[in-house]
Amino acid sequence: MAEAGGAAGGGGDTIFALASGSGRAGVAVIRLSGPAVPEALAALVGGVPEPRRAVLRRLRHPRTGEVLDRAVVLRFASPASFTGEEVAELHVHGGRAVIEAVGEALLACGKGIRPAEPGEFTRRAFLNGKMDLTAAEGIADLVAAETEAQRRQALAQAEGALAATVAGWAERLTRALALSEASIDFADDGVGDEAETEALALAQAVEGEMEAALAGARRAERVREGFRVAIIGAPNAGKSSLLNRLAGREAAIVSARAGTTRDVIEVRLDLGGQAVTLADMAGLREAEDEIEAEGVRRAFAWAERADLVVAVFDGTAEAPDAATRVVVSARPGGCIGVASKSDLGVRLAEVDGVPLLPVSSVTGEGIERLAEALTAAIAGLAERGAGGAVLTRARHVSAVSSALAALRRLPVAALPEMRGEELRLALRELGRLTGRVDVEDVLEVVFRTFCVGK
Numbered sequence: 001m002a003e004a005g006g007a008a009g010g011g012g013d014t015i016f017a018l019a020s021g022s023g024r025a026g027v028a029v030i031r032l033s034g035p036a037v038p039e040a041l042a043a044l045v046g047g048v049p050e051p052r053r054a055v056l057r058r059l060r061h062p063r064t065g066e067v068l069d070r071a072v073v074l075r076f077a078s079p080a081s082f083t084g085e086e087v088a089e090l091h092v093h094g095g096r097a098v099i100e101a102v103g104e105a106l107l108a109c110g111k112g113i114r115p116a117e118p119g120e121f122t123r124r125a126f127l128n129g130k131m132d133l134t135a136a137e138g139i140a141d142l143v144a145a146e147t148e149a150q151r152r153q154a155l156a157q158a159e160g161a162l163a164a165t166v167a168g169w170a171e172r173l174t175r176a177l178a179l180s181e182a183s184i185d186f187a188d189d190g191v192g193d194e195a196e197t198e199a200l201a202l203a204q205a206v207e208g209e210m211e212a213a214l215a216g217a218r219r220a221e222r223v224r225e226g227f228r229v230a231i232i233g234a235p236n237a238g239k240s241s242l243l244n245r246l247a248g249r250e251a252a253i254v255s256a257r258a259g260t261t262r263d264v265i266e267v268r269l270d271l272g273g274q275a276v277t278l279a280d281m282a283g284l285r286e287a288e289d290e291i292e293a294e295g296v297r298r299a300f301a302w303a304e305r306a307d308l309v310v311a312v313f314d315g316t317a318e319a320p321d322a323a324t325r326v327v328v329s330a331r332p333g334g335c336i337g338v339a340s341k342s343d344l345g346v347r348l349a350e351v352d353g354v355p356l357l358p359v360s361s362v363t364g365e366g367i368e369r370l371a372e373a374l375t376a377a378i379a380g381l382a383e384r385g386a387g388g389a390v391l392t393r394a395r396h397v398s399a400v401s402s403a404l405a406a407l408r409r410l411p412v413a414a415l416p417e418m419r420g421e422e423l424r425l426a427l428r429e430l431g432r433l434t435g436r437v438d439v440e441d442v443l444e445v446v447f448r449t450f451c452v453g454k
């Protein structure tokens with residue numbers, strides 16, 4: 001971390017932002033970080049409180065002396081703070097006017113005090129060596145987490161689970177590099193071969209762990225972003241009605257006219273603690289016009305990338321429709337079959353060995369069972385490949401893939417010098433992952449997604 005740390009973290013400015021949510025609330029927390037925090041506190045509350053002791057103070061405008069609010073003030077002295085800088089929290093009453101007045105008072109303190117950019121607190125924490133880049137990402141995910149699984153995964157990452165795994169890989173590869181170099185130096189003494197063998201063994205073990213981590217990455221990414229479930233079926237099969245029933249609200253338009261849904265309609269659900277994006281789409285058939293044709297194309301594309309498909313067959317029909325049947329047969333195991341409109345009597349019980357669950361969006365029959373089946377299927381997907389290092393983002397996957405590619409080239413590298421080069425390359429990729437090297441180009445990508453106040 002040392003390379004990225006140091007004075008670069010503060011940039012001299014002192015920043016502030018509302019750290020709690022916007023909107024009326026009992027308490028709002030305004031957070032400050034930077035060298036001018038003690039002076040700002042002196043100007044606002046008439047003194048600099050002892051670190052880590054909550055004190056109740058009148059908060060005054062530094063120029064007019066007008067009392068703005070009574071606040072609980074909490075100060076953290078550098079470096080023992082979230083950002084590593086001087087930090088303070090002002091717990092004020094959570095009204096809009098209070099928050100605005102305090103913001104204005106802070107600006108009136110001068111001394112390079114300004115509102116924070118999104119993610120700037122965490123960015124400073126990272127630059128001051130308080131956490132690595134993966135932990136910073138974990139914090140962003142934790143703030144954004146909507147479900148239990150997301151919260152758990154994000155917290156583990158924020159607490160350094162991925163960083164620890166990567167550090168373990170880097171340590172062994174560094175040792176392999178040292179051995180590899182020693183083998184060049186001592187080639188004549190006969191110890192070279194032994195060192196070389198040990199270096200390769202170390203690299204191979206890391207290789208295996210990286211492969212396992214990459215295999216679990218899709219699952220981790222899904223936990224973070226939500227699993228994708230497509231509702232497919234013929235026009236008028238009852239897809240939109242089913243989506244509305246499952247979502248518990250009228251998200252999609254239901255109409256007796258076939259071909260009503262033309263674009264993909266997505267709703268977010270929490271199924272057993274997992275975030276799920278459930279999508280209703282155009283009915284699969286020969287489209288009657290260009291717009292519908294585009295809808296059908298999008299439907300196929302969405303369904304293809306889906307983690308799970310709910311195939312809706314019109315339960316009152318004598319035979320299953322061909323297009324939906326094709327999709328079902330193409331996804332053995334990745335499909336839940338439904339016979340819709342069960343209140344009108346069901347004639348279809350299974351399609352090509354896939355049992356159909358009778359469901360009625362009118363009476364609600366079977367909806368609970370369908371939700372349970374979906375929850376179990378998603379839980380199964382989330383379980384698959386669980387454990388080990390968790391690569392939650394494309395950025396992680398790309399860095400580990402590149403490192404792995406370098407390690408795979410090791411055994412075929414003709415010269416020991418070339419092997420050293422590959423090991424350095426792999427280490428560099430791991431450094432990018434944690435933010436130890438090439439920081440600037442990844443910083444923007446990582447912190448762009450943060451909210452203000454974090």
Ligand SMILES: Nc1nc2c(ncn2[C@@H]2O[C@H](COP(=O)(O)OP(=O)(O)OP(=O)(O)O)[C@@H](O)[C@H]2O)c(=O)[nH]1
Binds near residue numbers: 237256258260
């Ligand atoms: N009796 C009964 N009618 C239903 C049920 N589900 C849907 N319908 C009716 O079937 C028709 C089509 O329903 P939708 O939900 O719009 O079907 P869809 O598959 O989304 O249709 P498209 O958007 O055209 O692809 C509407 O008239 C609904 O009222 C059900 O469970 N029972």
